[in-house]
Amino acid sequence: MTYQLETAAHPETLRRVAIDPVSRVEGHGKVTILLDDQNKVHQVRLHIVEFRGFEKFIQGRPYWEVPVMVQRLCGICPVSHHLAASKALDVIVGAKKLTATAEKMRRLMHYGQMLQSHALHFFHLCSPDLLFGFDSDVTKRNIVGVAMAHPETAKRGVLLRRFGQEVIRVTAGKRVHGTGAIPGGVNKALTIAERDELLKDIYHIIQWSRDAVQLIQKVHTQDPGLYNSFGIFRSNFMSIVGNNGDLDFYHGTLRARDDNGKIIFDHVDYQQYHQYIEEEVRPWSYMKFPYFKSIGKEHGWYKVGPLARVQNCCQISTPFAEHERKEFVDYAGGSPMHAPLAYHWTRMIEMLHAAEVIKELLHDDDLLGSDLLVQGERQMEGVGVIEAPRGTLFHHYRVDENDLVTMANLIVSTTNNNQAMNEAIRHVARRYLHGHEVTEGLLNHIEVAIRAFDPCLSCATHALGKMPLEVELVDPEGRIVHSLSRS
Amino acid sequence: MSAPVVIFAVGNPSRGDDALGPECHGQLEKWLENENLADQFELIEDFQLQIEHALDLQGRQLALFIDAGANTPGPFTFQRIAPATGAAYTTHELPPEAVLQVYLQTEGEEPPPAFVLCIRGETFELGEALSAAASRHLDAAFSLLNSLCRQPSLAAWERVATPVSG
Secondary structure, three states, X not given: OOOOOOOOOOXXXXXXXXXXXXXXXXXXXXXXXXXXXXXXXXXXXXXXXXXXXXXXXXXXXXXXXXXHHHHHHOOOOHHHHHHHHHHHHHHHOOOOOXXXXXXXXXXXXXXXXHHHHHHHHHHHHHHHHHHHXXXXXXXXXXXXXXXXXXXXXXXXXXXXXXXXXXXXXXXXXXXXXXOOEEOOEEOOOOOHHHHHHHHHHHHHHXXXXXXXXXXXXXXXXXXXXXXXXXXXXXXXXXXXXXXXXXXXXXXXXXXXXXXXXXXXXXXXXXXXXXXXXXXXXXXXOOOOEEEEOOOOOOOOOEEOOHHHHHHHOOEOOOHHHHHHHHHHHHHHOOOOOOOOOHHHHHHHHHHHHHHHHHHHHHOOHHHHOOOOEOOOOOOOEEEEEEEEOOEEEEEEEEEOOOOEEEEEEEEOHHHHOHHHHHHHHHHHHHHHHOOOOOOHHHHHHHHHHHHHOOOEOOOOOXXXXXXXXXXXXXXXXXXXXXXXXXX | OOOOEEEEEXXXXXXXXXXXXHHHHHHHHHHHHHOOOHHHEEEEEEOOXXXXXXXXXXXXXXXXXXXXXXXOOOOEEEEEEOOOOHHHOOOOXXXXXXXXXXXXXXXXXXXXXXXXXXXXXXXXXXXXXXXXXXXXXXXXXXXXXXXXXXXXXXXHXXXXXXXXXX
């Protein structure tokens, strides 16, 4: 664990390569690389525009508005914010235990979101890299390229994504701006017609998810030299885990392990998260760097998301996904796998688990119940945590006696992975760029490493014409000597 | 049975002028009800376009994408679009041309004729309201939209569309 390549000794003497924004990563990301005259790499940084104005956006609002309005923080994972906020506000309204119908409706919504998000990432964002190679023609490296070369794979990606969106629609009430979860429960149950409609497709969805795991396992194991080492760094990892240490995306307690898999903390009630996690500010990035307080800034950072979750849990409750988890653990050889490209494999195991859980829930009559809401003794403060597709997501609110939010603190999944992503691209820069002429194919290696984490940046501003990819080479005097741009 | 015309309105209501799409959606929904035209159109609002929107093109005679534009001509542009591959290289969201291309590749047939109504926005910060300039642009675009909805035919839409340069 080092901060090598974070800060160059004499940046004024180096030329600068900027990848701005990082393509196919939600929102605005920017990578800057400082090179000397021999193309030796001296500094690599991933900058991400933080969710600006989060707190200002939320503070002063009535708490019951929050689960709906936080969906607008992010157009890609609105359900994650919706549910994390709802869980925090459950605490505020004193709802210590939700009704069975409410909890299962929320779970169904969340697992639908997990399925659609993982499907999108695998079939749309990363499969071009995996199917065509990191140096492939830029015009192929997108879903359209996949569709042309592998039409059935592409179509499954579309249908998996659509199914997950449909689960969200029937649980949240609408395709976007849903209001399904409210403080203390939900505002609707499933109808028999909605359930039966989803049941028609779920068995295909499970089979396609199983096929996707097989596909990525094959891709990974056929080229272990690349997949086990590309962008590799060792780190701690963290997630919530459910009862008995099960993989659980919706609820549980915090567990963290070190890079060897040894437990750092376990069974931590996330209401107390601030006693375990601190966020560091660095002058060169808007995004904070969280770390475990007990270990300190230098060695206490960690990764979250599928690779952390699948290795942090003791088992998975559904049979097909558990079988695949064991295969993965066996492949890793009994110690934690740290290779960033293994995120793809574990992401597909999670997608399969999500599909299996959805099937189980659809066979559970609690989803058709009418007992939707509980309340208890009003509290002034609450924390909600879920495992969002990209990793652990924290929402923390204080509410005054007039029901207005006075404090909001969010630690989003991508912030949790901030140092980890920086380490991954520094490794890639050292391995592939150092001493070489910079080409578009080499720059894509940087993006491949970032995409493995599926970072979610503030993406909901997406207006036409706003997202070109620009790469600039700047000489030591600051003059642009070469530039590339595409939109 | 699908409505013959699908209209996608795209944007985030809480990010300044990115709300142009949702605003347009809300106004259009009411207007279509008042004009007794609602059954001819399916309106779909979303934060951004994605691969699954290709499925919403199935069985349509016409498709329209309404979105805010940054650094695009004001007050709006209205153009016919075609499936395109290169335009997809951006982020998790897809441009309308790429949605058409996904349809082409996954359905194995040409997508319905499609147009983009791109309304110029000015600011896109979280928590901002629609700017005054964007409101004016929306009014101008909505007049065109009304005439398009009164004549939902390819010939009528092509007559008012701006030719695509280049």
